[in-house]
Amino acid sequence: MGIRIQRQSLFLILVTALLMWFRVESIRFDLESGHTKCISEDIKAKAMTVGKYHIVNPNEGQPLPDSHKVTVRVTSAYGNNYHYSDHVSEGTYSFHAPEEGDYMACFFASDHKPATTMTVDFDWKSGVISKDWTNVAKKGSVELMEIELKKMFDTVQSIHDEMFYLREREEEMQFLNRSTNSKMAWLSFLSLAVCLSVAGLQLWHLKSFFEKKKLI
Known part of the structure; x- marks a missing residue:
């Protein structure tokens, strides 16, 4: 039993060390109404990529304001569209990249009067860690x-x-x-x-x- 635990621990250490080779992008950024924020990721052909995003509620315990909605589009360097969501507060996407290059995730907030600023949590994974x-x-x-x-x-x-x-x-x-x-x-x-x-x-x-x- 002790030998098995040691082997499992060794595998976990090796996997953890190897996973550090792969890119993970988990960020939080502010987006002002009427503006667009784009984030790019260099992805190899046929690699799996997964993205998840949601708007942080400024008033915890209360409903999210109607103004806190975004439009999200994910495209490749060749202009091909791989994800599109309009007027949403959260969402996910996943696909196998058919072509190599920079993929762009753009977040657009509709214009509001008075102007509002929302915080977006965005997690983008590629490769083995995306599974x-x-x-x-x-x-x-x-x-x-x-x-x-x-x-x-x-x-x-x-x-x-x-x-x-x-x-x-x-x-x-x-x-x-x-x-x-x-x-x-x-x-x-x-x-x-x-x-x-x-x-x-x-x-x-x-x-x-x-x-x-x-x-x-």
């Missing part, structure tokens, strides 16, 4: 050790994918640097050629001028 492991355990009726093994496998797989993603980004940056250096070299050569040509023309013009004036 609901509690439901996995309930649906599968598996033991704790099997759940930890599955979490660990998915975490390692995600780290593996992340490494390849970073390697691809590094190769793109190296290609961009080489291309930029090549263009700068050609630009420098062209600038030098122009300067030498202008200097030659100036010398020729001065020589012609002095010859006409019979100074040389």
